[in-house]
Amino acid sequence: MIKNFIVFTAIFLSFQLTNAQDNKLEWLDIELSNYEYPFEVSTVTLHIQEQELKMAYMDVKPDNYNGKNVMLLHGKNFNGAYWETTIDSLTKHGFRVIVPDQIGFGKSSKPQHFHYTFQQLAKNTKALLDSIKVSKTAVLGHSMGGMLATRFALMYPETTEKLILENPIGLEDWKLKVPYKPVEWWYHNELKKSYEGIKKYQLESYYDNKWQPEYDQWVNLLAGWTLNSDYKTIAWNAALTYDMIFTQPVVYEFKNITSPTLLIIGTRDRTALGKPLVSDEVKKTMGLYSKLGKETKEKIPNAKLVELDNIGHLPHIEDFDRFIKPFIKFLEE
Structure with missing residues (x-):
């Protein structure tokens, strides 16, 4: 039995190494210390839930600063690095850009234990802004962001000058259709992840089976972590944030938003949490962004909607020009 176990382990490790080499994967540190972000990264130390945690962020100040700030909040399968072209464009227009990595993501701490709530993440983000003396900012959030x-806009309306939602998730309450799964279920799903599985998900869910070479980097960032001996910690944090997303809907509170709001919606998007857990019939009713964008605009007072046809979950990656023009226009109004 021991001999068989040794042989199996050797085969598994060999497969991982071959997989990494075939896909040119790089082993990534748990806090991405060996991955370079497009702009200088700073950190703020936060005392949260009886522990010291490090929150990483980029703070890019242009020479032609116009006195206005923009904060960019990343999605669940990403980190601040994927905002590079957005930061470039905003700073050329004179905006100071603040880009946090939330706790559990990117270059920020991956705690062994943490109670994730959107309120806690919003509070962390406000503490970051306070530490760099930013009292007012436009806030853009993509996907989970x-x-x-x-x-954040509901908790800190005095700070949120404008709210921009780029293909946000949570425009519907999945609990009404999807059976609840405990954190352990999400955790075991995360442990199964591989380069092939991550790419397949992004190809089908984000890009409508149309792949571009520049998309590889966002697969590699997630897949590179699977080679890390601390991957269980990363997977556990990912599972906790899935539970947060599933159990803490914001859809019922859109009516309470007071900030001027812009929705930028790629209408080809079909992202919805828990699709593998429902029947094909139910699945067809979930993640219909061409419908959800319009419904959400009606729920948010003083909201505008820009629909991008034939664009999926990542407008700022898939078709940057069509994303950035309405975004800049809204900021300058």
Whole structure:
């Protein structure tokens, strides 16, 4: 039995190494210390839930600063690095840009234990802004970042000058259709992740089976972590944030948003949490962004909607020009 176990382990490790080499994967540190972000990264230390945690962020100040700030909040499968072209464009227009990595993501701490709530993440983000003396900012949130941006705007309306939601998730309450799964279920799903599985998900869910070479980097960032001996910690944090997303909807509070709001919606998007857990019939009713964008605009007072046809979950990656023009226009109004 021991001999068989040794042989199996050797085969598994060999497979991992071959997988990494075939896909040119780089082993990534748990806090991405060996991955370079497009701009200088700073950190703020936060005392949260009886522990010291490090929150990483980029703070990019242009020479032609116009006195206005923009904060960019990343999605669940991403970190601040994917905002590079957005930061470049905003700073050329004179905006100071603040880009946090939330706790559990990117270059920020991955705690062994943490109670994730959107309120806690919003509070962490406000503490970051306070530490760099930013009292007012426009806030853009993409995907999960859209749920966080909504919670931030509800908690700190005096700070949120404008709210921009780019294909946010949470425009519907999945609990009404999807059976609840405990954190352990999400955790075991995360442990199964591989380069092939991550790419397949992004190809089908984000890009409508149309892959571009520049998309590889966002797969590699997640897949590179699977080679890390601390991957269990990363997977556990990812599972906790899935539970947060599923159990803490913001959809019922859109009516309470007071900030001027812009929705930028790629209408081809079909992202919805828990699709593998429902029937094909139910699945067809979930993640219909061409419908959800319009419904959400009606729920948020003083909201505008820009729909991008034939664009999926990542407008700022898939078609940057169509994303950035309405975004800049809204900021300058």
